[in-house]
Amino acid sequence: MGILRPEKLCANRKRLMEELVMGRDKAAQLQNLLEKPTGPGDSGPASAEGLLIPASFQVVSEDSGENSKRPAAKERRGCYKRRKTLDAWIKILPTMEDGHAWRKYGQKQILNAKFSRCYFRCTHKYDQGCLATKQVQKIQEEPHQMYQTTYFGHHTCTNTLKISQHTLDYDPPQPYLLSFQLNNITSDVQDQHPSCPISVKTECNKEEIECNFSGKLPVAAAAESNMWADLLTMRSAHEDVISSTTTTISHDLEMDFLIDECVDFQNDFCFGEGEVSLSCV
DNA sequence: GTCATTTGACCCCT
DNA sequence: AGGGGTCAAATGAC
Numbered sequence: 001m002g003i004l005r006p007e008k009l010c011a012n013r014k015r016l017m018e019e020l021v022m023g024r025d026k027a028a029q030l031q032n033l034l035e036k037p038t039g040p041g042d043s044g045p046a047s048a049e050g051l052l053i054p055a056s057f058q059v060v061s062e063d064s065g066e067n068s069k070r071p072a073a074k075e076r077r078g079c080y081k082r083r084k085t086l087d088a089w090i091k092i093l094p095t096m097e098d099g100h101a102w103r104k105y106g107q108k109q110i111l112n113a114k115f116s117r118c119y120f121r122c123t124h125k126y127d128q129g130c131l132a133t134k135q136v137q138k139i140q141e142e143p144h145q146m147y148q149t150t151y152f153g154h155h156t157c158t159n160t161l162k163i164s165q166h167t168l169d170y171d172p173p174q175p176y177l178l179s180f181q182l183n184n185i186t187s188d189v190q191d192q193h194p195s196c197p198i199s200v201k202t203e204c205n206k207e208e209i210e211c212n213f214s215g216k217l218p219v220a221a222a223a224e225s226n227m228w229a230d231l232l233t234m235r236s237a238h239e240d241v242i243s244s245t246t247t248t249i250s251h252d253l254e255m256d257f258l259i260d261e262c263v264d265f266q267n268d269f270c271f272g273e274g275e276v277s278l279s280c281v
Numbered sequence: 282g283t284c285a286t287t288t289g290a291c292c293c294c295t
Numbered sequence: 296a297g298g299g300g301t302c303a304a305a306t307g308a309c
Contacts, residue, residue, distance in 0.1 A: 105300095105301070105302075105303095106300070106301060106302080108298090108299065108300075110298085110299075111297090111298060111299085117299085117300095119300070119301075121301095135300090
């Protein structure tokens with residue numbers, strides 16, 4: 001549910017386009033943030049948090065209905081409401097750690113997913129009423145394990161933990177935080193290679209990097225092993241675009257790209273979902 | 282004893 | 296109807 005599934009998007013094109021427009025706006029906001037450095041006291045990254053991939057089809061608890069006394073299991077009918085609106089975003093990290101104190105409250109095996117999904121709520125849900133929650137799903141096995149974390153709501157608690165030393169000491173060239181989105185949705189039915197421009201942004205050694213691959217991405221061939229070669233080609237072919245949209249590209253890029261699904265040429269658009277890992281070397 | 286995790290059941294939503 | 300999100304009793308760790 002947390003993932004933008006192509007088949008569902010195909011069924012609701014209008015909604016999808018609205019999401020894309022929103023994504024574009026978010027990107028513009030991010031650009032502004034990057035161009036306007038924050039002061040020493042500012043919590044810059046926090047203000048940019050919401051600009052990561054909007055998990056549009058996720059919803060946020062309207063009313064958790066947390067009472068001190070809970071009814072017995074059989075009396076729980078209608079005791080809680082499903083999440084209703086969205087304030088969610090996705091991060092892909094090599095660790096579950098994110099500097100906040102979470103308490104696990106559930107785990108589910110998800111259909112067609114290799115790994116189970118874990119559900120966390122803020123430790124301070126009851127003492128401070130913090131409604132932040134997250135879902136963590138492993139998406140890649142060790143040794144280069146990666147976790148897709150979907151956050152819902154922002155922390156309102158004050159007792160956040162410091163980022164663990166493990167996280168701080170996380171040294172390159174291990175994969176680092178990365179999120180990406182497809183900027184536009186178009187297709188080229190003639191050559192069966194839809195054009196899906198990609199934005200990639202990451203935080204690597206405290207340095208923000210944003211790359212904008214605006215070339216044609218042969219999505220249909222995304223699963224093939226030469227994907228990285230394609231991206232490299234694309235990058236060199238659009239070096240001017242990259243340099244105009246990034247502050248620094250001093251790192252070599254090492255990427256694994258995978259697109260799970262991308263289809264529906266009949267409706268004249270395509271969409272892919274995927275993961276990108278980026279290493280600092 | 283306290284708090285976190287596990288796990289099966291329950292419930293909402295599509 | 297079934298998948299996915301949440302609850303809470305049972306269990307484990309400290």
